[in-house]
Amino acid sequence: MAVSVDEAVSAGPVRDQTRPTRRLGGRGRSVLEIALLTVLAVVMLFPVLWMIETSIKENRDVYAVPAEFFGFTVTMEHFKDVFVAPGGGRSALSVAFLNSAVVAGVSTVLATVLGVPAAWAYSRFAVKARKDQLFFILSTRFMPPVVVVIPIFLMYRQVGLIDSKLGLILIYTAYNLPFTIWMMKGFVDEVPAEYEDAAMLDGYTRLQAFRRHTLPLLVPGIAATAVFALIFSWNEFVFAIFLTSSDSVRTAPPAIAGLIGGTTTDWGLVAAASVVFALPVLVFAYLVRKHLIAGVTLGAVRR
Amino acid sequence: MGTVAVHGLCKSFGKVQALDGVTLDVPDGSFFVVLGPSGAGKTTTLRAIAGLEKLDAGSVHLNGRDATGDAPATRDLAMVFQSYALYPRHTAYENIASPLRARRCSPSEIAAAVKQMSSLLHIERLLQRRPAQLSGGEMQRVALARALVRRPRAFLMDEPLTNLDLKLRVEMRTELTRIHRSLGATFVYVTNDQVEALSMADQVAVLKEGKVQQVGTPTEVYERPANQWVAGFVGSPPISLLACHAEGDRLVGAEGWTLPRPRWTTAEDGRALLLGLRAEDLSVEQRGNASLSGELYGLEPLGDRTVVDVRVGTEILKVKARPTVTGTPGERLLVTVDLDRAHLFDAGTGLSLAEAGR
Numbered sequence: 001m002a003v004s005v006d007e008a009v010s011a012g013p014v015r016d017q018t019r020p021t022r023r024l025g026g027r028g029r030s031v032l033e034i035a036l037l038t039v040l041a042v043v044m045l046f047p048v049l050w051m052i053e054t055s056i057k058e059n060r061d062v063y064a065v066p067a068e069f070f071g072f073t074v075t076m077e078h079f080k081d082v083f084v085a086p087g088g089g090r091s092a093l094s095v096a097f098l099n100s101a102v103v104a105g106v107s108t109v110l111a112t113v114l115g116v117p118a119a120w121a122y123s124r125f126a127v128k129a130r131k132d133q134l135f136f137i138l139s140t141r142f143m144p145p146v147v148v149v150i151p152i153f154l155m156y157r158q159v160g161l162i163d164s165k166l167g168l169i170l171i172y173t174a175y176n177l178p179f180t181i182w183m184m185k186g187f188v189d190e191v192p193a194e195y196e197d198a199a200m201l202d203g204y205t206r207l208q209a210f211r212r213h214t215l216p217l218l219v220p221g222i223a224a225t226a227v228f229a230l231i232f233s234w235n236e237f238v239f240a241i242f243l244t245s246s247d248s249v250r251t252a253p254p255a256i257a258g259l260i261g262g263t264t265t266d267w268g269l270v271a272a273a274s275v276v277f278a279l280p281v282l283v284f285a286y287l288v289r290k291h292l293i294a295g296v297t298l299g300a301v302r303r
Numbered sequence: 304m305g306t307v308a309v310h311g312l313c314k315s316f317g318k319v320q321a322l323d324g325v326t327l328d329v330p331d332g333s334f335f336v337v338l339g340p341s342g343a344g345k346t347t348t349l350r351a352i353a354g355l356e357k358l359d360a361g362s363v364h365l366n367g368r369d370a371t372g373d374a375p376a377t378r379d380l381a382m383v384f385q386s387y388a389l390y391p392r393h394t395a396y397e398n399i400a401s402p403l404r405a406r407r408c409s410p411s412e413i414a415a416a417v418k419q420m421s422s423l424l425h426i427e428r429l430l431q432r433r434p435a436q437l438s439g440g441e442m443q444r445v446a447l448a449r450a451l452v453r454r455p456r457a458f459l460m461d462e463p464l465t466n467l468d469l470k471l472r473v474e475m476r477t478e479l480t481r482i483h484r485s486l487g488a489t490f491v492y493v494t495n496d497q498v499e500a501l502s503m504a505d506q507v508a509v510l511k512e513g514k515v516q517q518v519g520t521p522t523e524v525y526e527r528p529a530n531q532w533v534a535g536f537v538g539s540p541p542i543s544l545l546a547c548h549a550e551g552d553r554l555v556g557a558e559g560w561t562l563p564r565p566r567w568t569t570a571e572d573g574r575a576l577l578l579g580l581r582a583e584d585l586s587v588e589q590r591g592n593a594s595l596s597g598e599l600y601g602l603e604p605l606g607d608r609t610v611v612d613v614r615v616g617t618e619i620l621k622v623k624a625r626p627t628v629t630g631t632p633g634e635r636l637l638v639t640v641d642l643d644r645a646h647l648f649d650a651g652t653g654l655s656l657a658e659a660g661r
Binding site: 126192194195197198199200201202203204205206208213216217 | 350353354355357374375376380381382384386388389390391392401402404405406449
């Protein structure tokens with residue numbers, strides 16, 4: 001489920017361009033093509049299917065050899081275990097999901113609130129060394145989290161941000177900000193500056209002009225950008241596992257990973273937790289898919 | 304109502320010097336046209352007056368008060384953009400009402416003002432439409448209404464007619480002149496169309512490469528161009544320029560022709576000059592004693608007149624003639640020159656000579 005944001009950006013237009021040439025031999029696809037696609041689909045979807053199956057099997061069926069594809073007893077016990085602790089009350093996993101929602105939500109809002117005005121400024125104003133600044137901003141994304149996590153761990157320990165939701169929110173915001181600025185700059189560039197000029201001559205201040213005329217036109221772009229930021233924060237694993245330890249702070253990815261290991265692993269619970277974890281992003285991305293593709297191609301391609 | 308004065312405006316975009324010391328003085332109530340080819344700095348000048356462009360040097364005075372650093376909103380100006388810049392999400396009504404809303408006018412005041420403007424510009428039935436549902440001419444009228452709906456110190460117009468088709472453009476020219484008269488307001492109007500400039504302006508400033516070439520009434524700019532470039536830019540067909548020098552009481556052309564030396568010129572003998580002759584000051588009919596000999600090069604019938612291209616040596620003279628004129632290329636012709644209306648320029652500096660003598 002680790003959807004990298006950068007890959008996702010390029011995926012949209014590429015898919016668009018290949019569509020017309022895809023048709024072989026008139027209307028249908030060739031047998032070979034269908035066979036290859038089927039193999040590909042099975043390979044790609046099998047882990048997902050297996051995850052879903054495991055999440056609804058009883059424990060003895062999970063370990064059955066040979067594996068049971070059909071005809072096992074369906075149970076919702078694992079899903080109950082995800083949310084409810086063995087002795088009653090909320091489970092550690094449910095707290096982790098809540099933490100994930102808070103951390104991902106707040107960091108996305110922060111990145112958007114900071115990034116949109118920054119993108120506007122880079123698009124509209126004669127900023128000194130604009131290209132160098134933008135390159136510098138992007139360069140903060142050149143290194144993967146795993147490379148920078150140790151220095152950040154040391155810094156966080158000094159300032160007391162270790163094992164706190166605030167710490168995670170800050171690092172995710174910092175990580176999402178370059179992406180937000182770059183993507184939003186593309187969207188702002190698309191909106192003619194003359195709307196703001198005209199509004200200023202009408203008697204509005206520059207900020208009022210931005211809010212009244214430019215911002216509403218940016219909403220689709222903001223939505224698309226925010227979804228990508230949200231997906232990144234929701235899925236992020238490396239920072240989360242290094243920088244947090246207690247159950248009350250940990251987000252879902254390290255919490256689910258923590259279920260594996262020890263003397264026995266409750267694969268049913270792992271699978272159920274994974275399904276619960278994957279579902280929101282899948283559903284959300286499906287709901288806004290038109291917006292996403294339209295938004296991404298508009299901002300990135302029509303330059 | 305008010306005056307607009309800019310002094311020594313300088314602005315560069317990277318390596319391009321868009322404005323290089325532009326100084327203009329727009330009197331109260333005048334229709335002031337800034338004329339120049341694209342890239343001359345006309346729009347930048349207008350944006351500097353509006354406060355949309357940060358200047359490298361120079362000052363902007365409105366009603367005699369220094370407004371150089373003021374925000375656009377506080378300058379009390381209205382502007383029509385070349386692209387119209389109508390707010391795409393708002394109806395025509397809301398677009399026109401925008402300047403009044405910004406000034407917190409009451410809804411009844413706004414309704415009355417919008418109604419008055421829309422009837423003046425004949426756009427009453429368009430008020431509920433959005434810009435995307437309007438044609439170019441309709442958008443232009445809405446943009447104009449948005450500017451005219453209040454009474455600012457001055458109206459700034461950035462090539463508002465450029466995107467219209469020819470018929471509409473001619474109509475709107477008359478319309479704008481009428482509106483200017485009825486309002487008695489100060490208009491600063493930018494265009495690259497010399498016909499617009501000559502037909503609408505009280506005062507024309509000709510701009511080239513960020514420098515003011517000449518300021519004057521349309522007649523002055525046309526009849527007494529300050530330099531060779533203005534002479535060439537203003538006027539259609541363009542003025543014909545012939546290299547020559549003075550020799551005693553004659554002008555001797557580089558192509559070998561001679562003409563009587565115009566009485567008014569004081570140029571010393573031998574100095575390299577350019578003789579500027581407008582098409583209407585030349586004739587293919589025998590009318591005077593000053594004439595040039597050449598051969599017919601081509602005919603451009605334009606309906607009401609025909610432009611005859613006459614080759615003198617290696618240079619082409621454009622001569623205005625009756626629409627009935629005929630001829631075959633290569634035919635010998637005598638072109639009569641009205642030397643009293645000719646122009647002489649210094650070939651080196653391009654500056655006009657001896658204007659004082661006329």
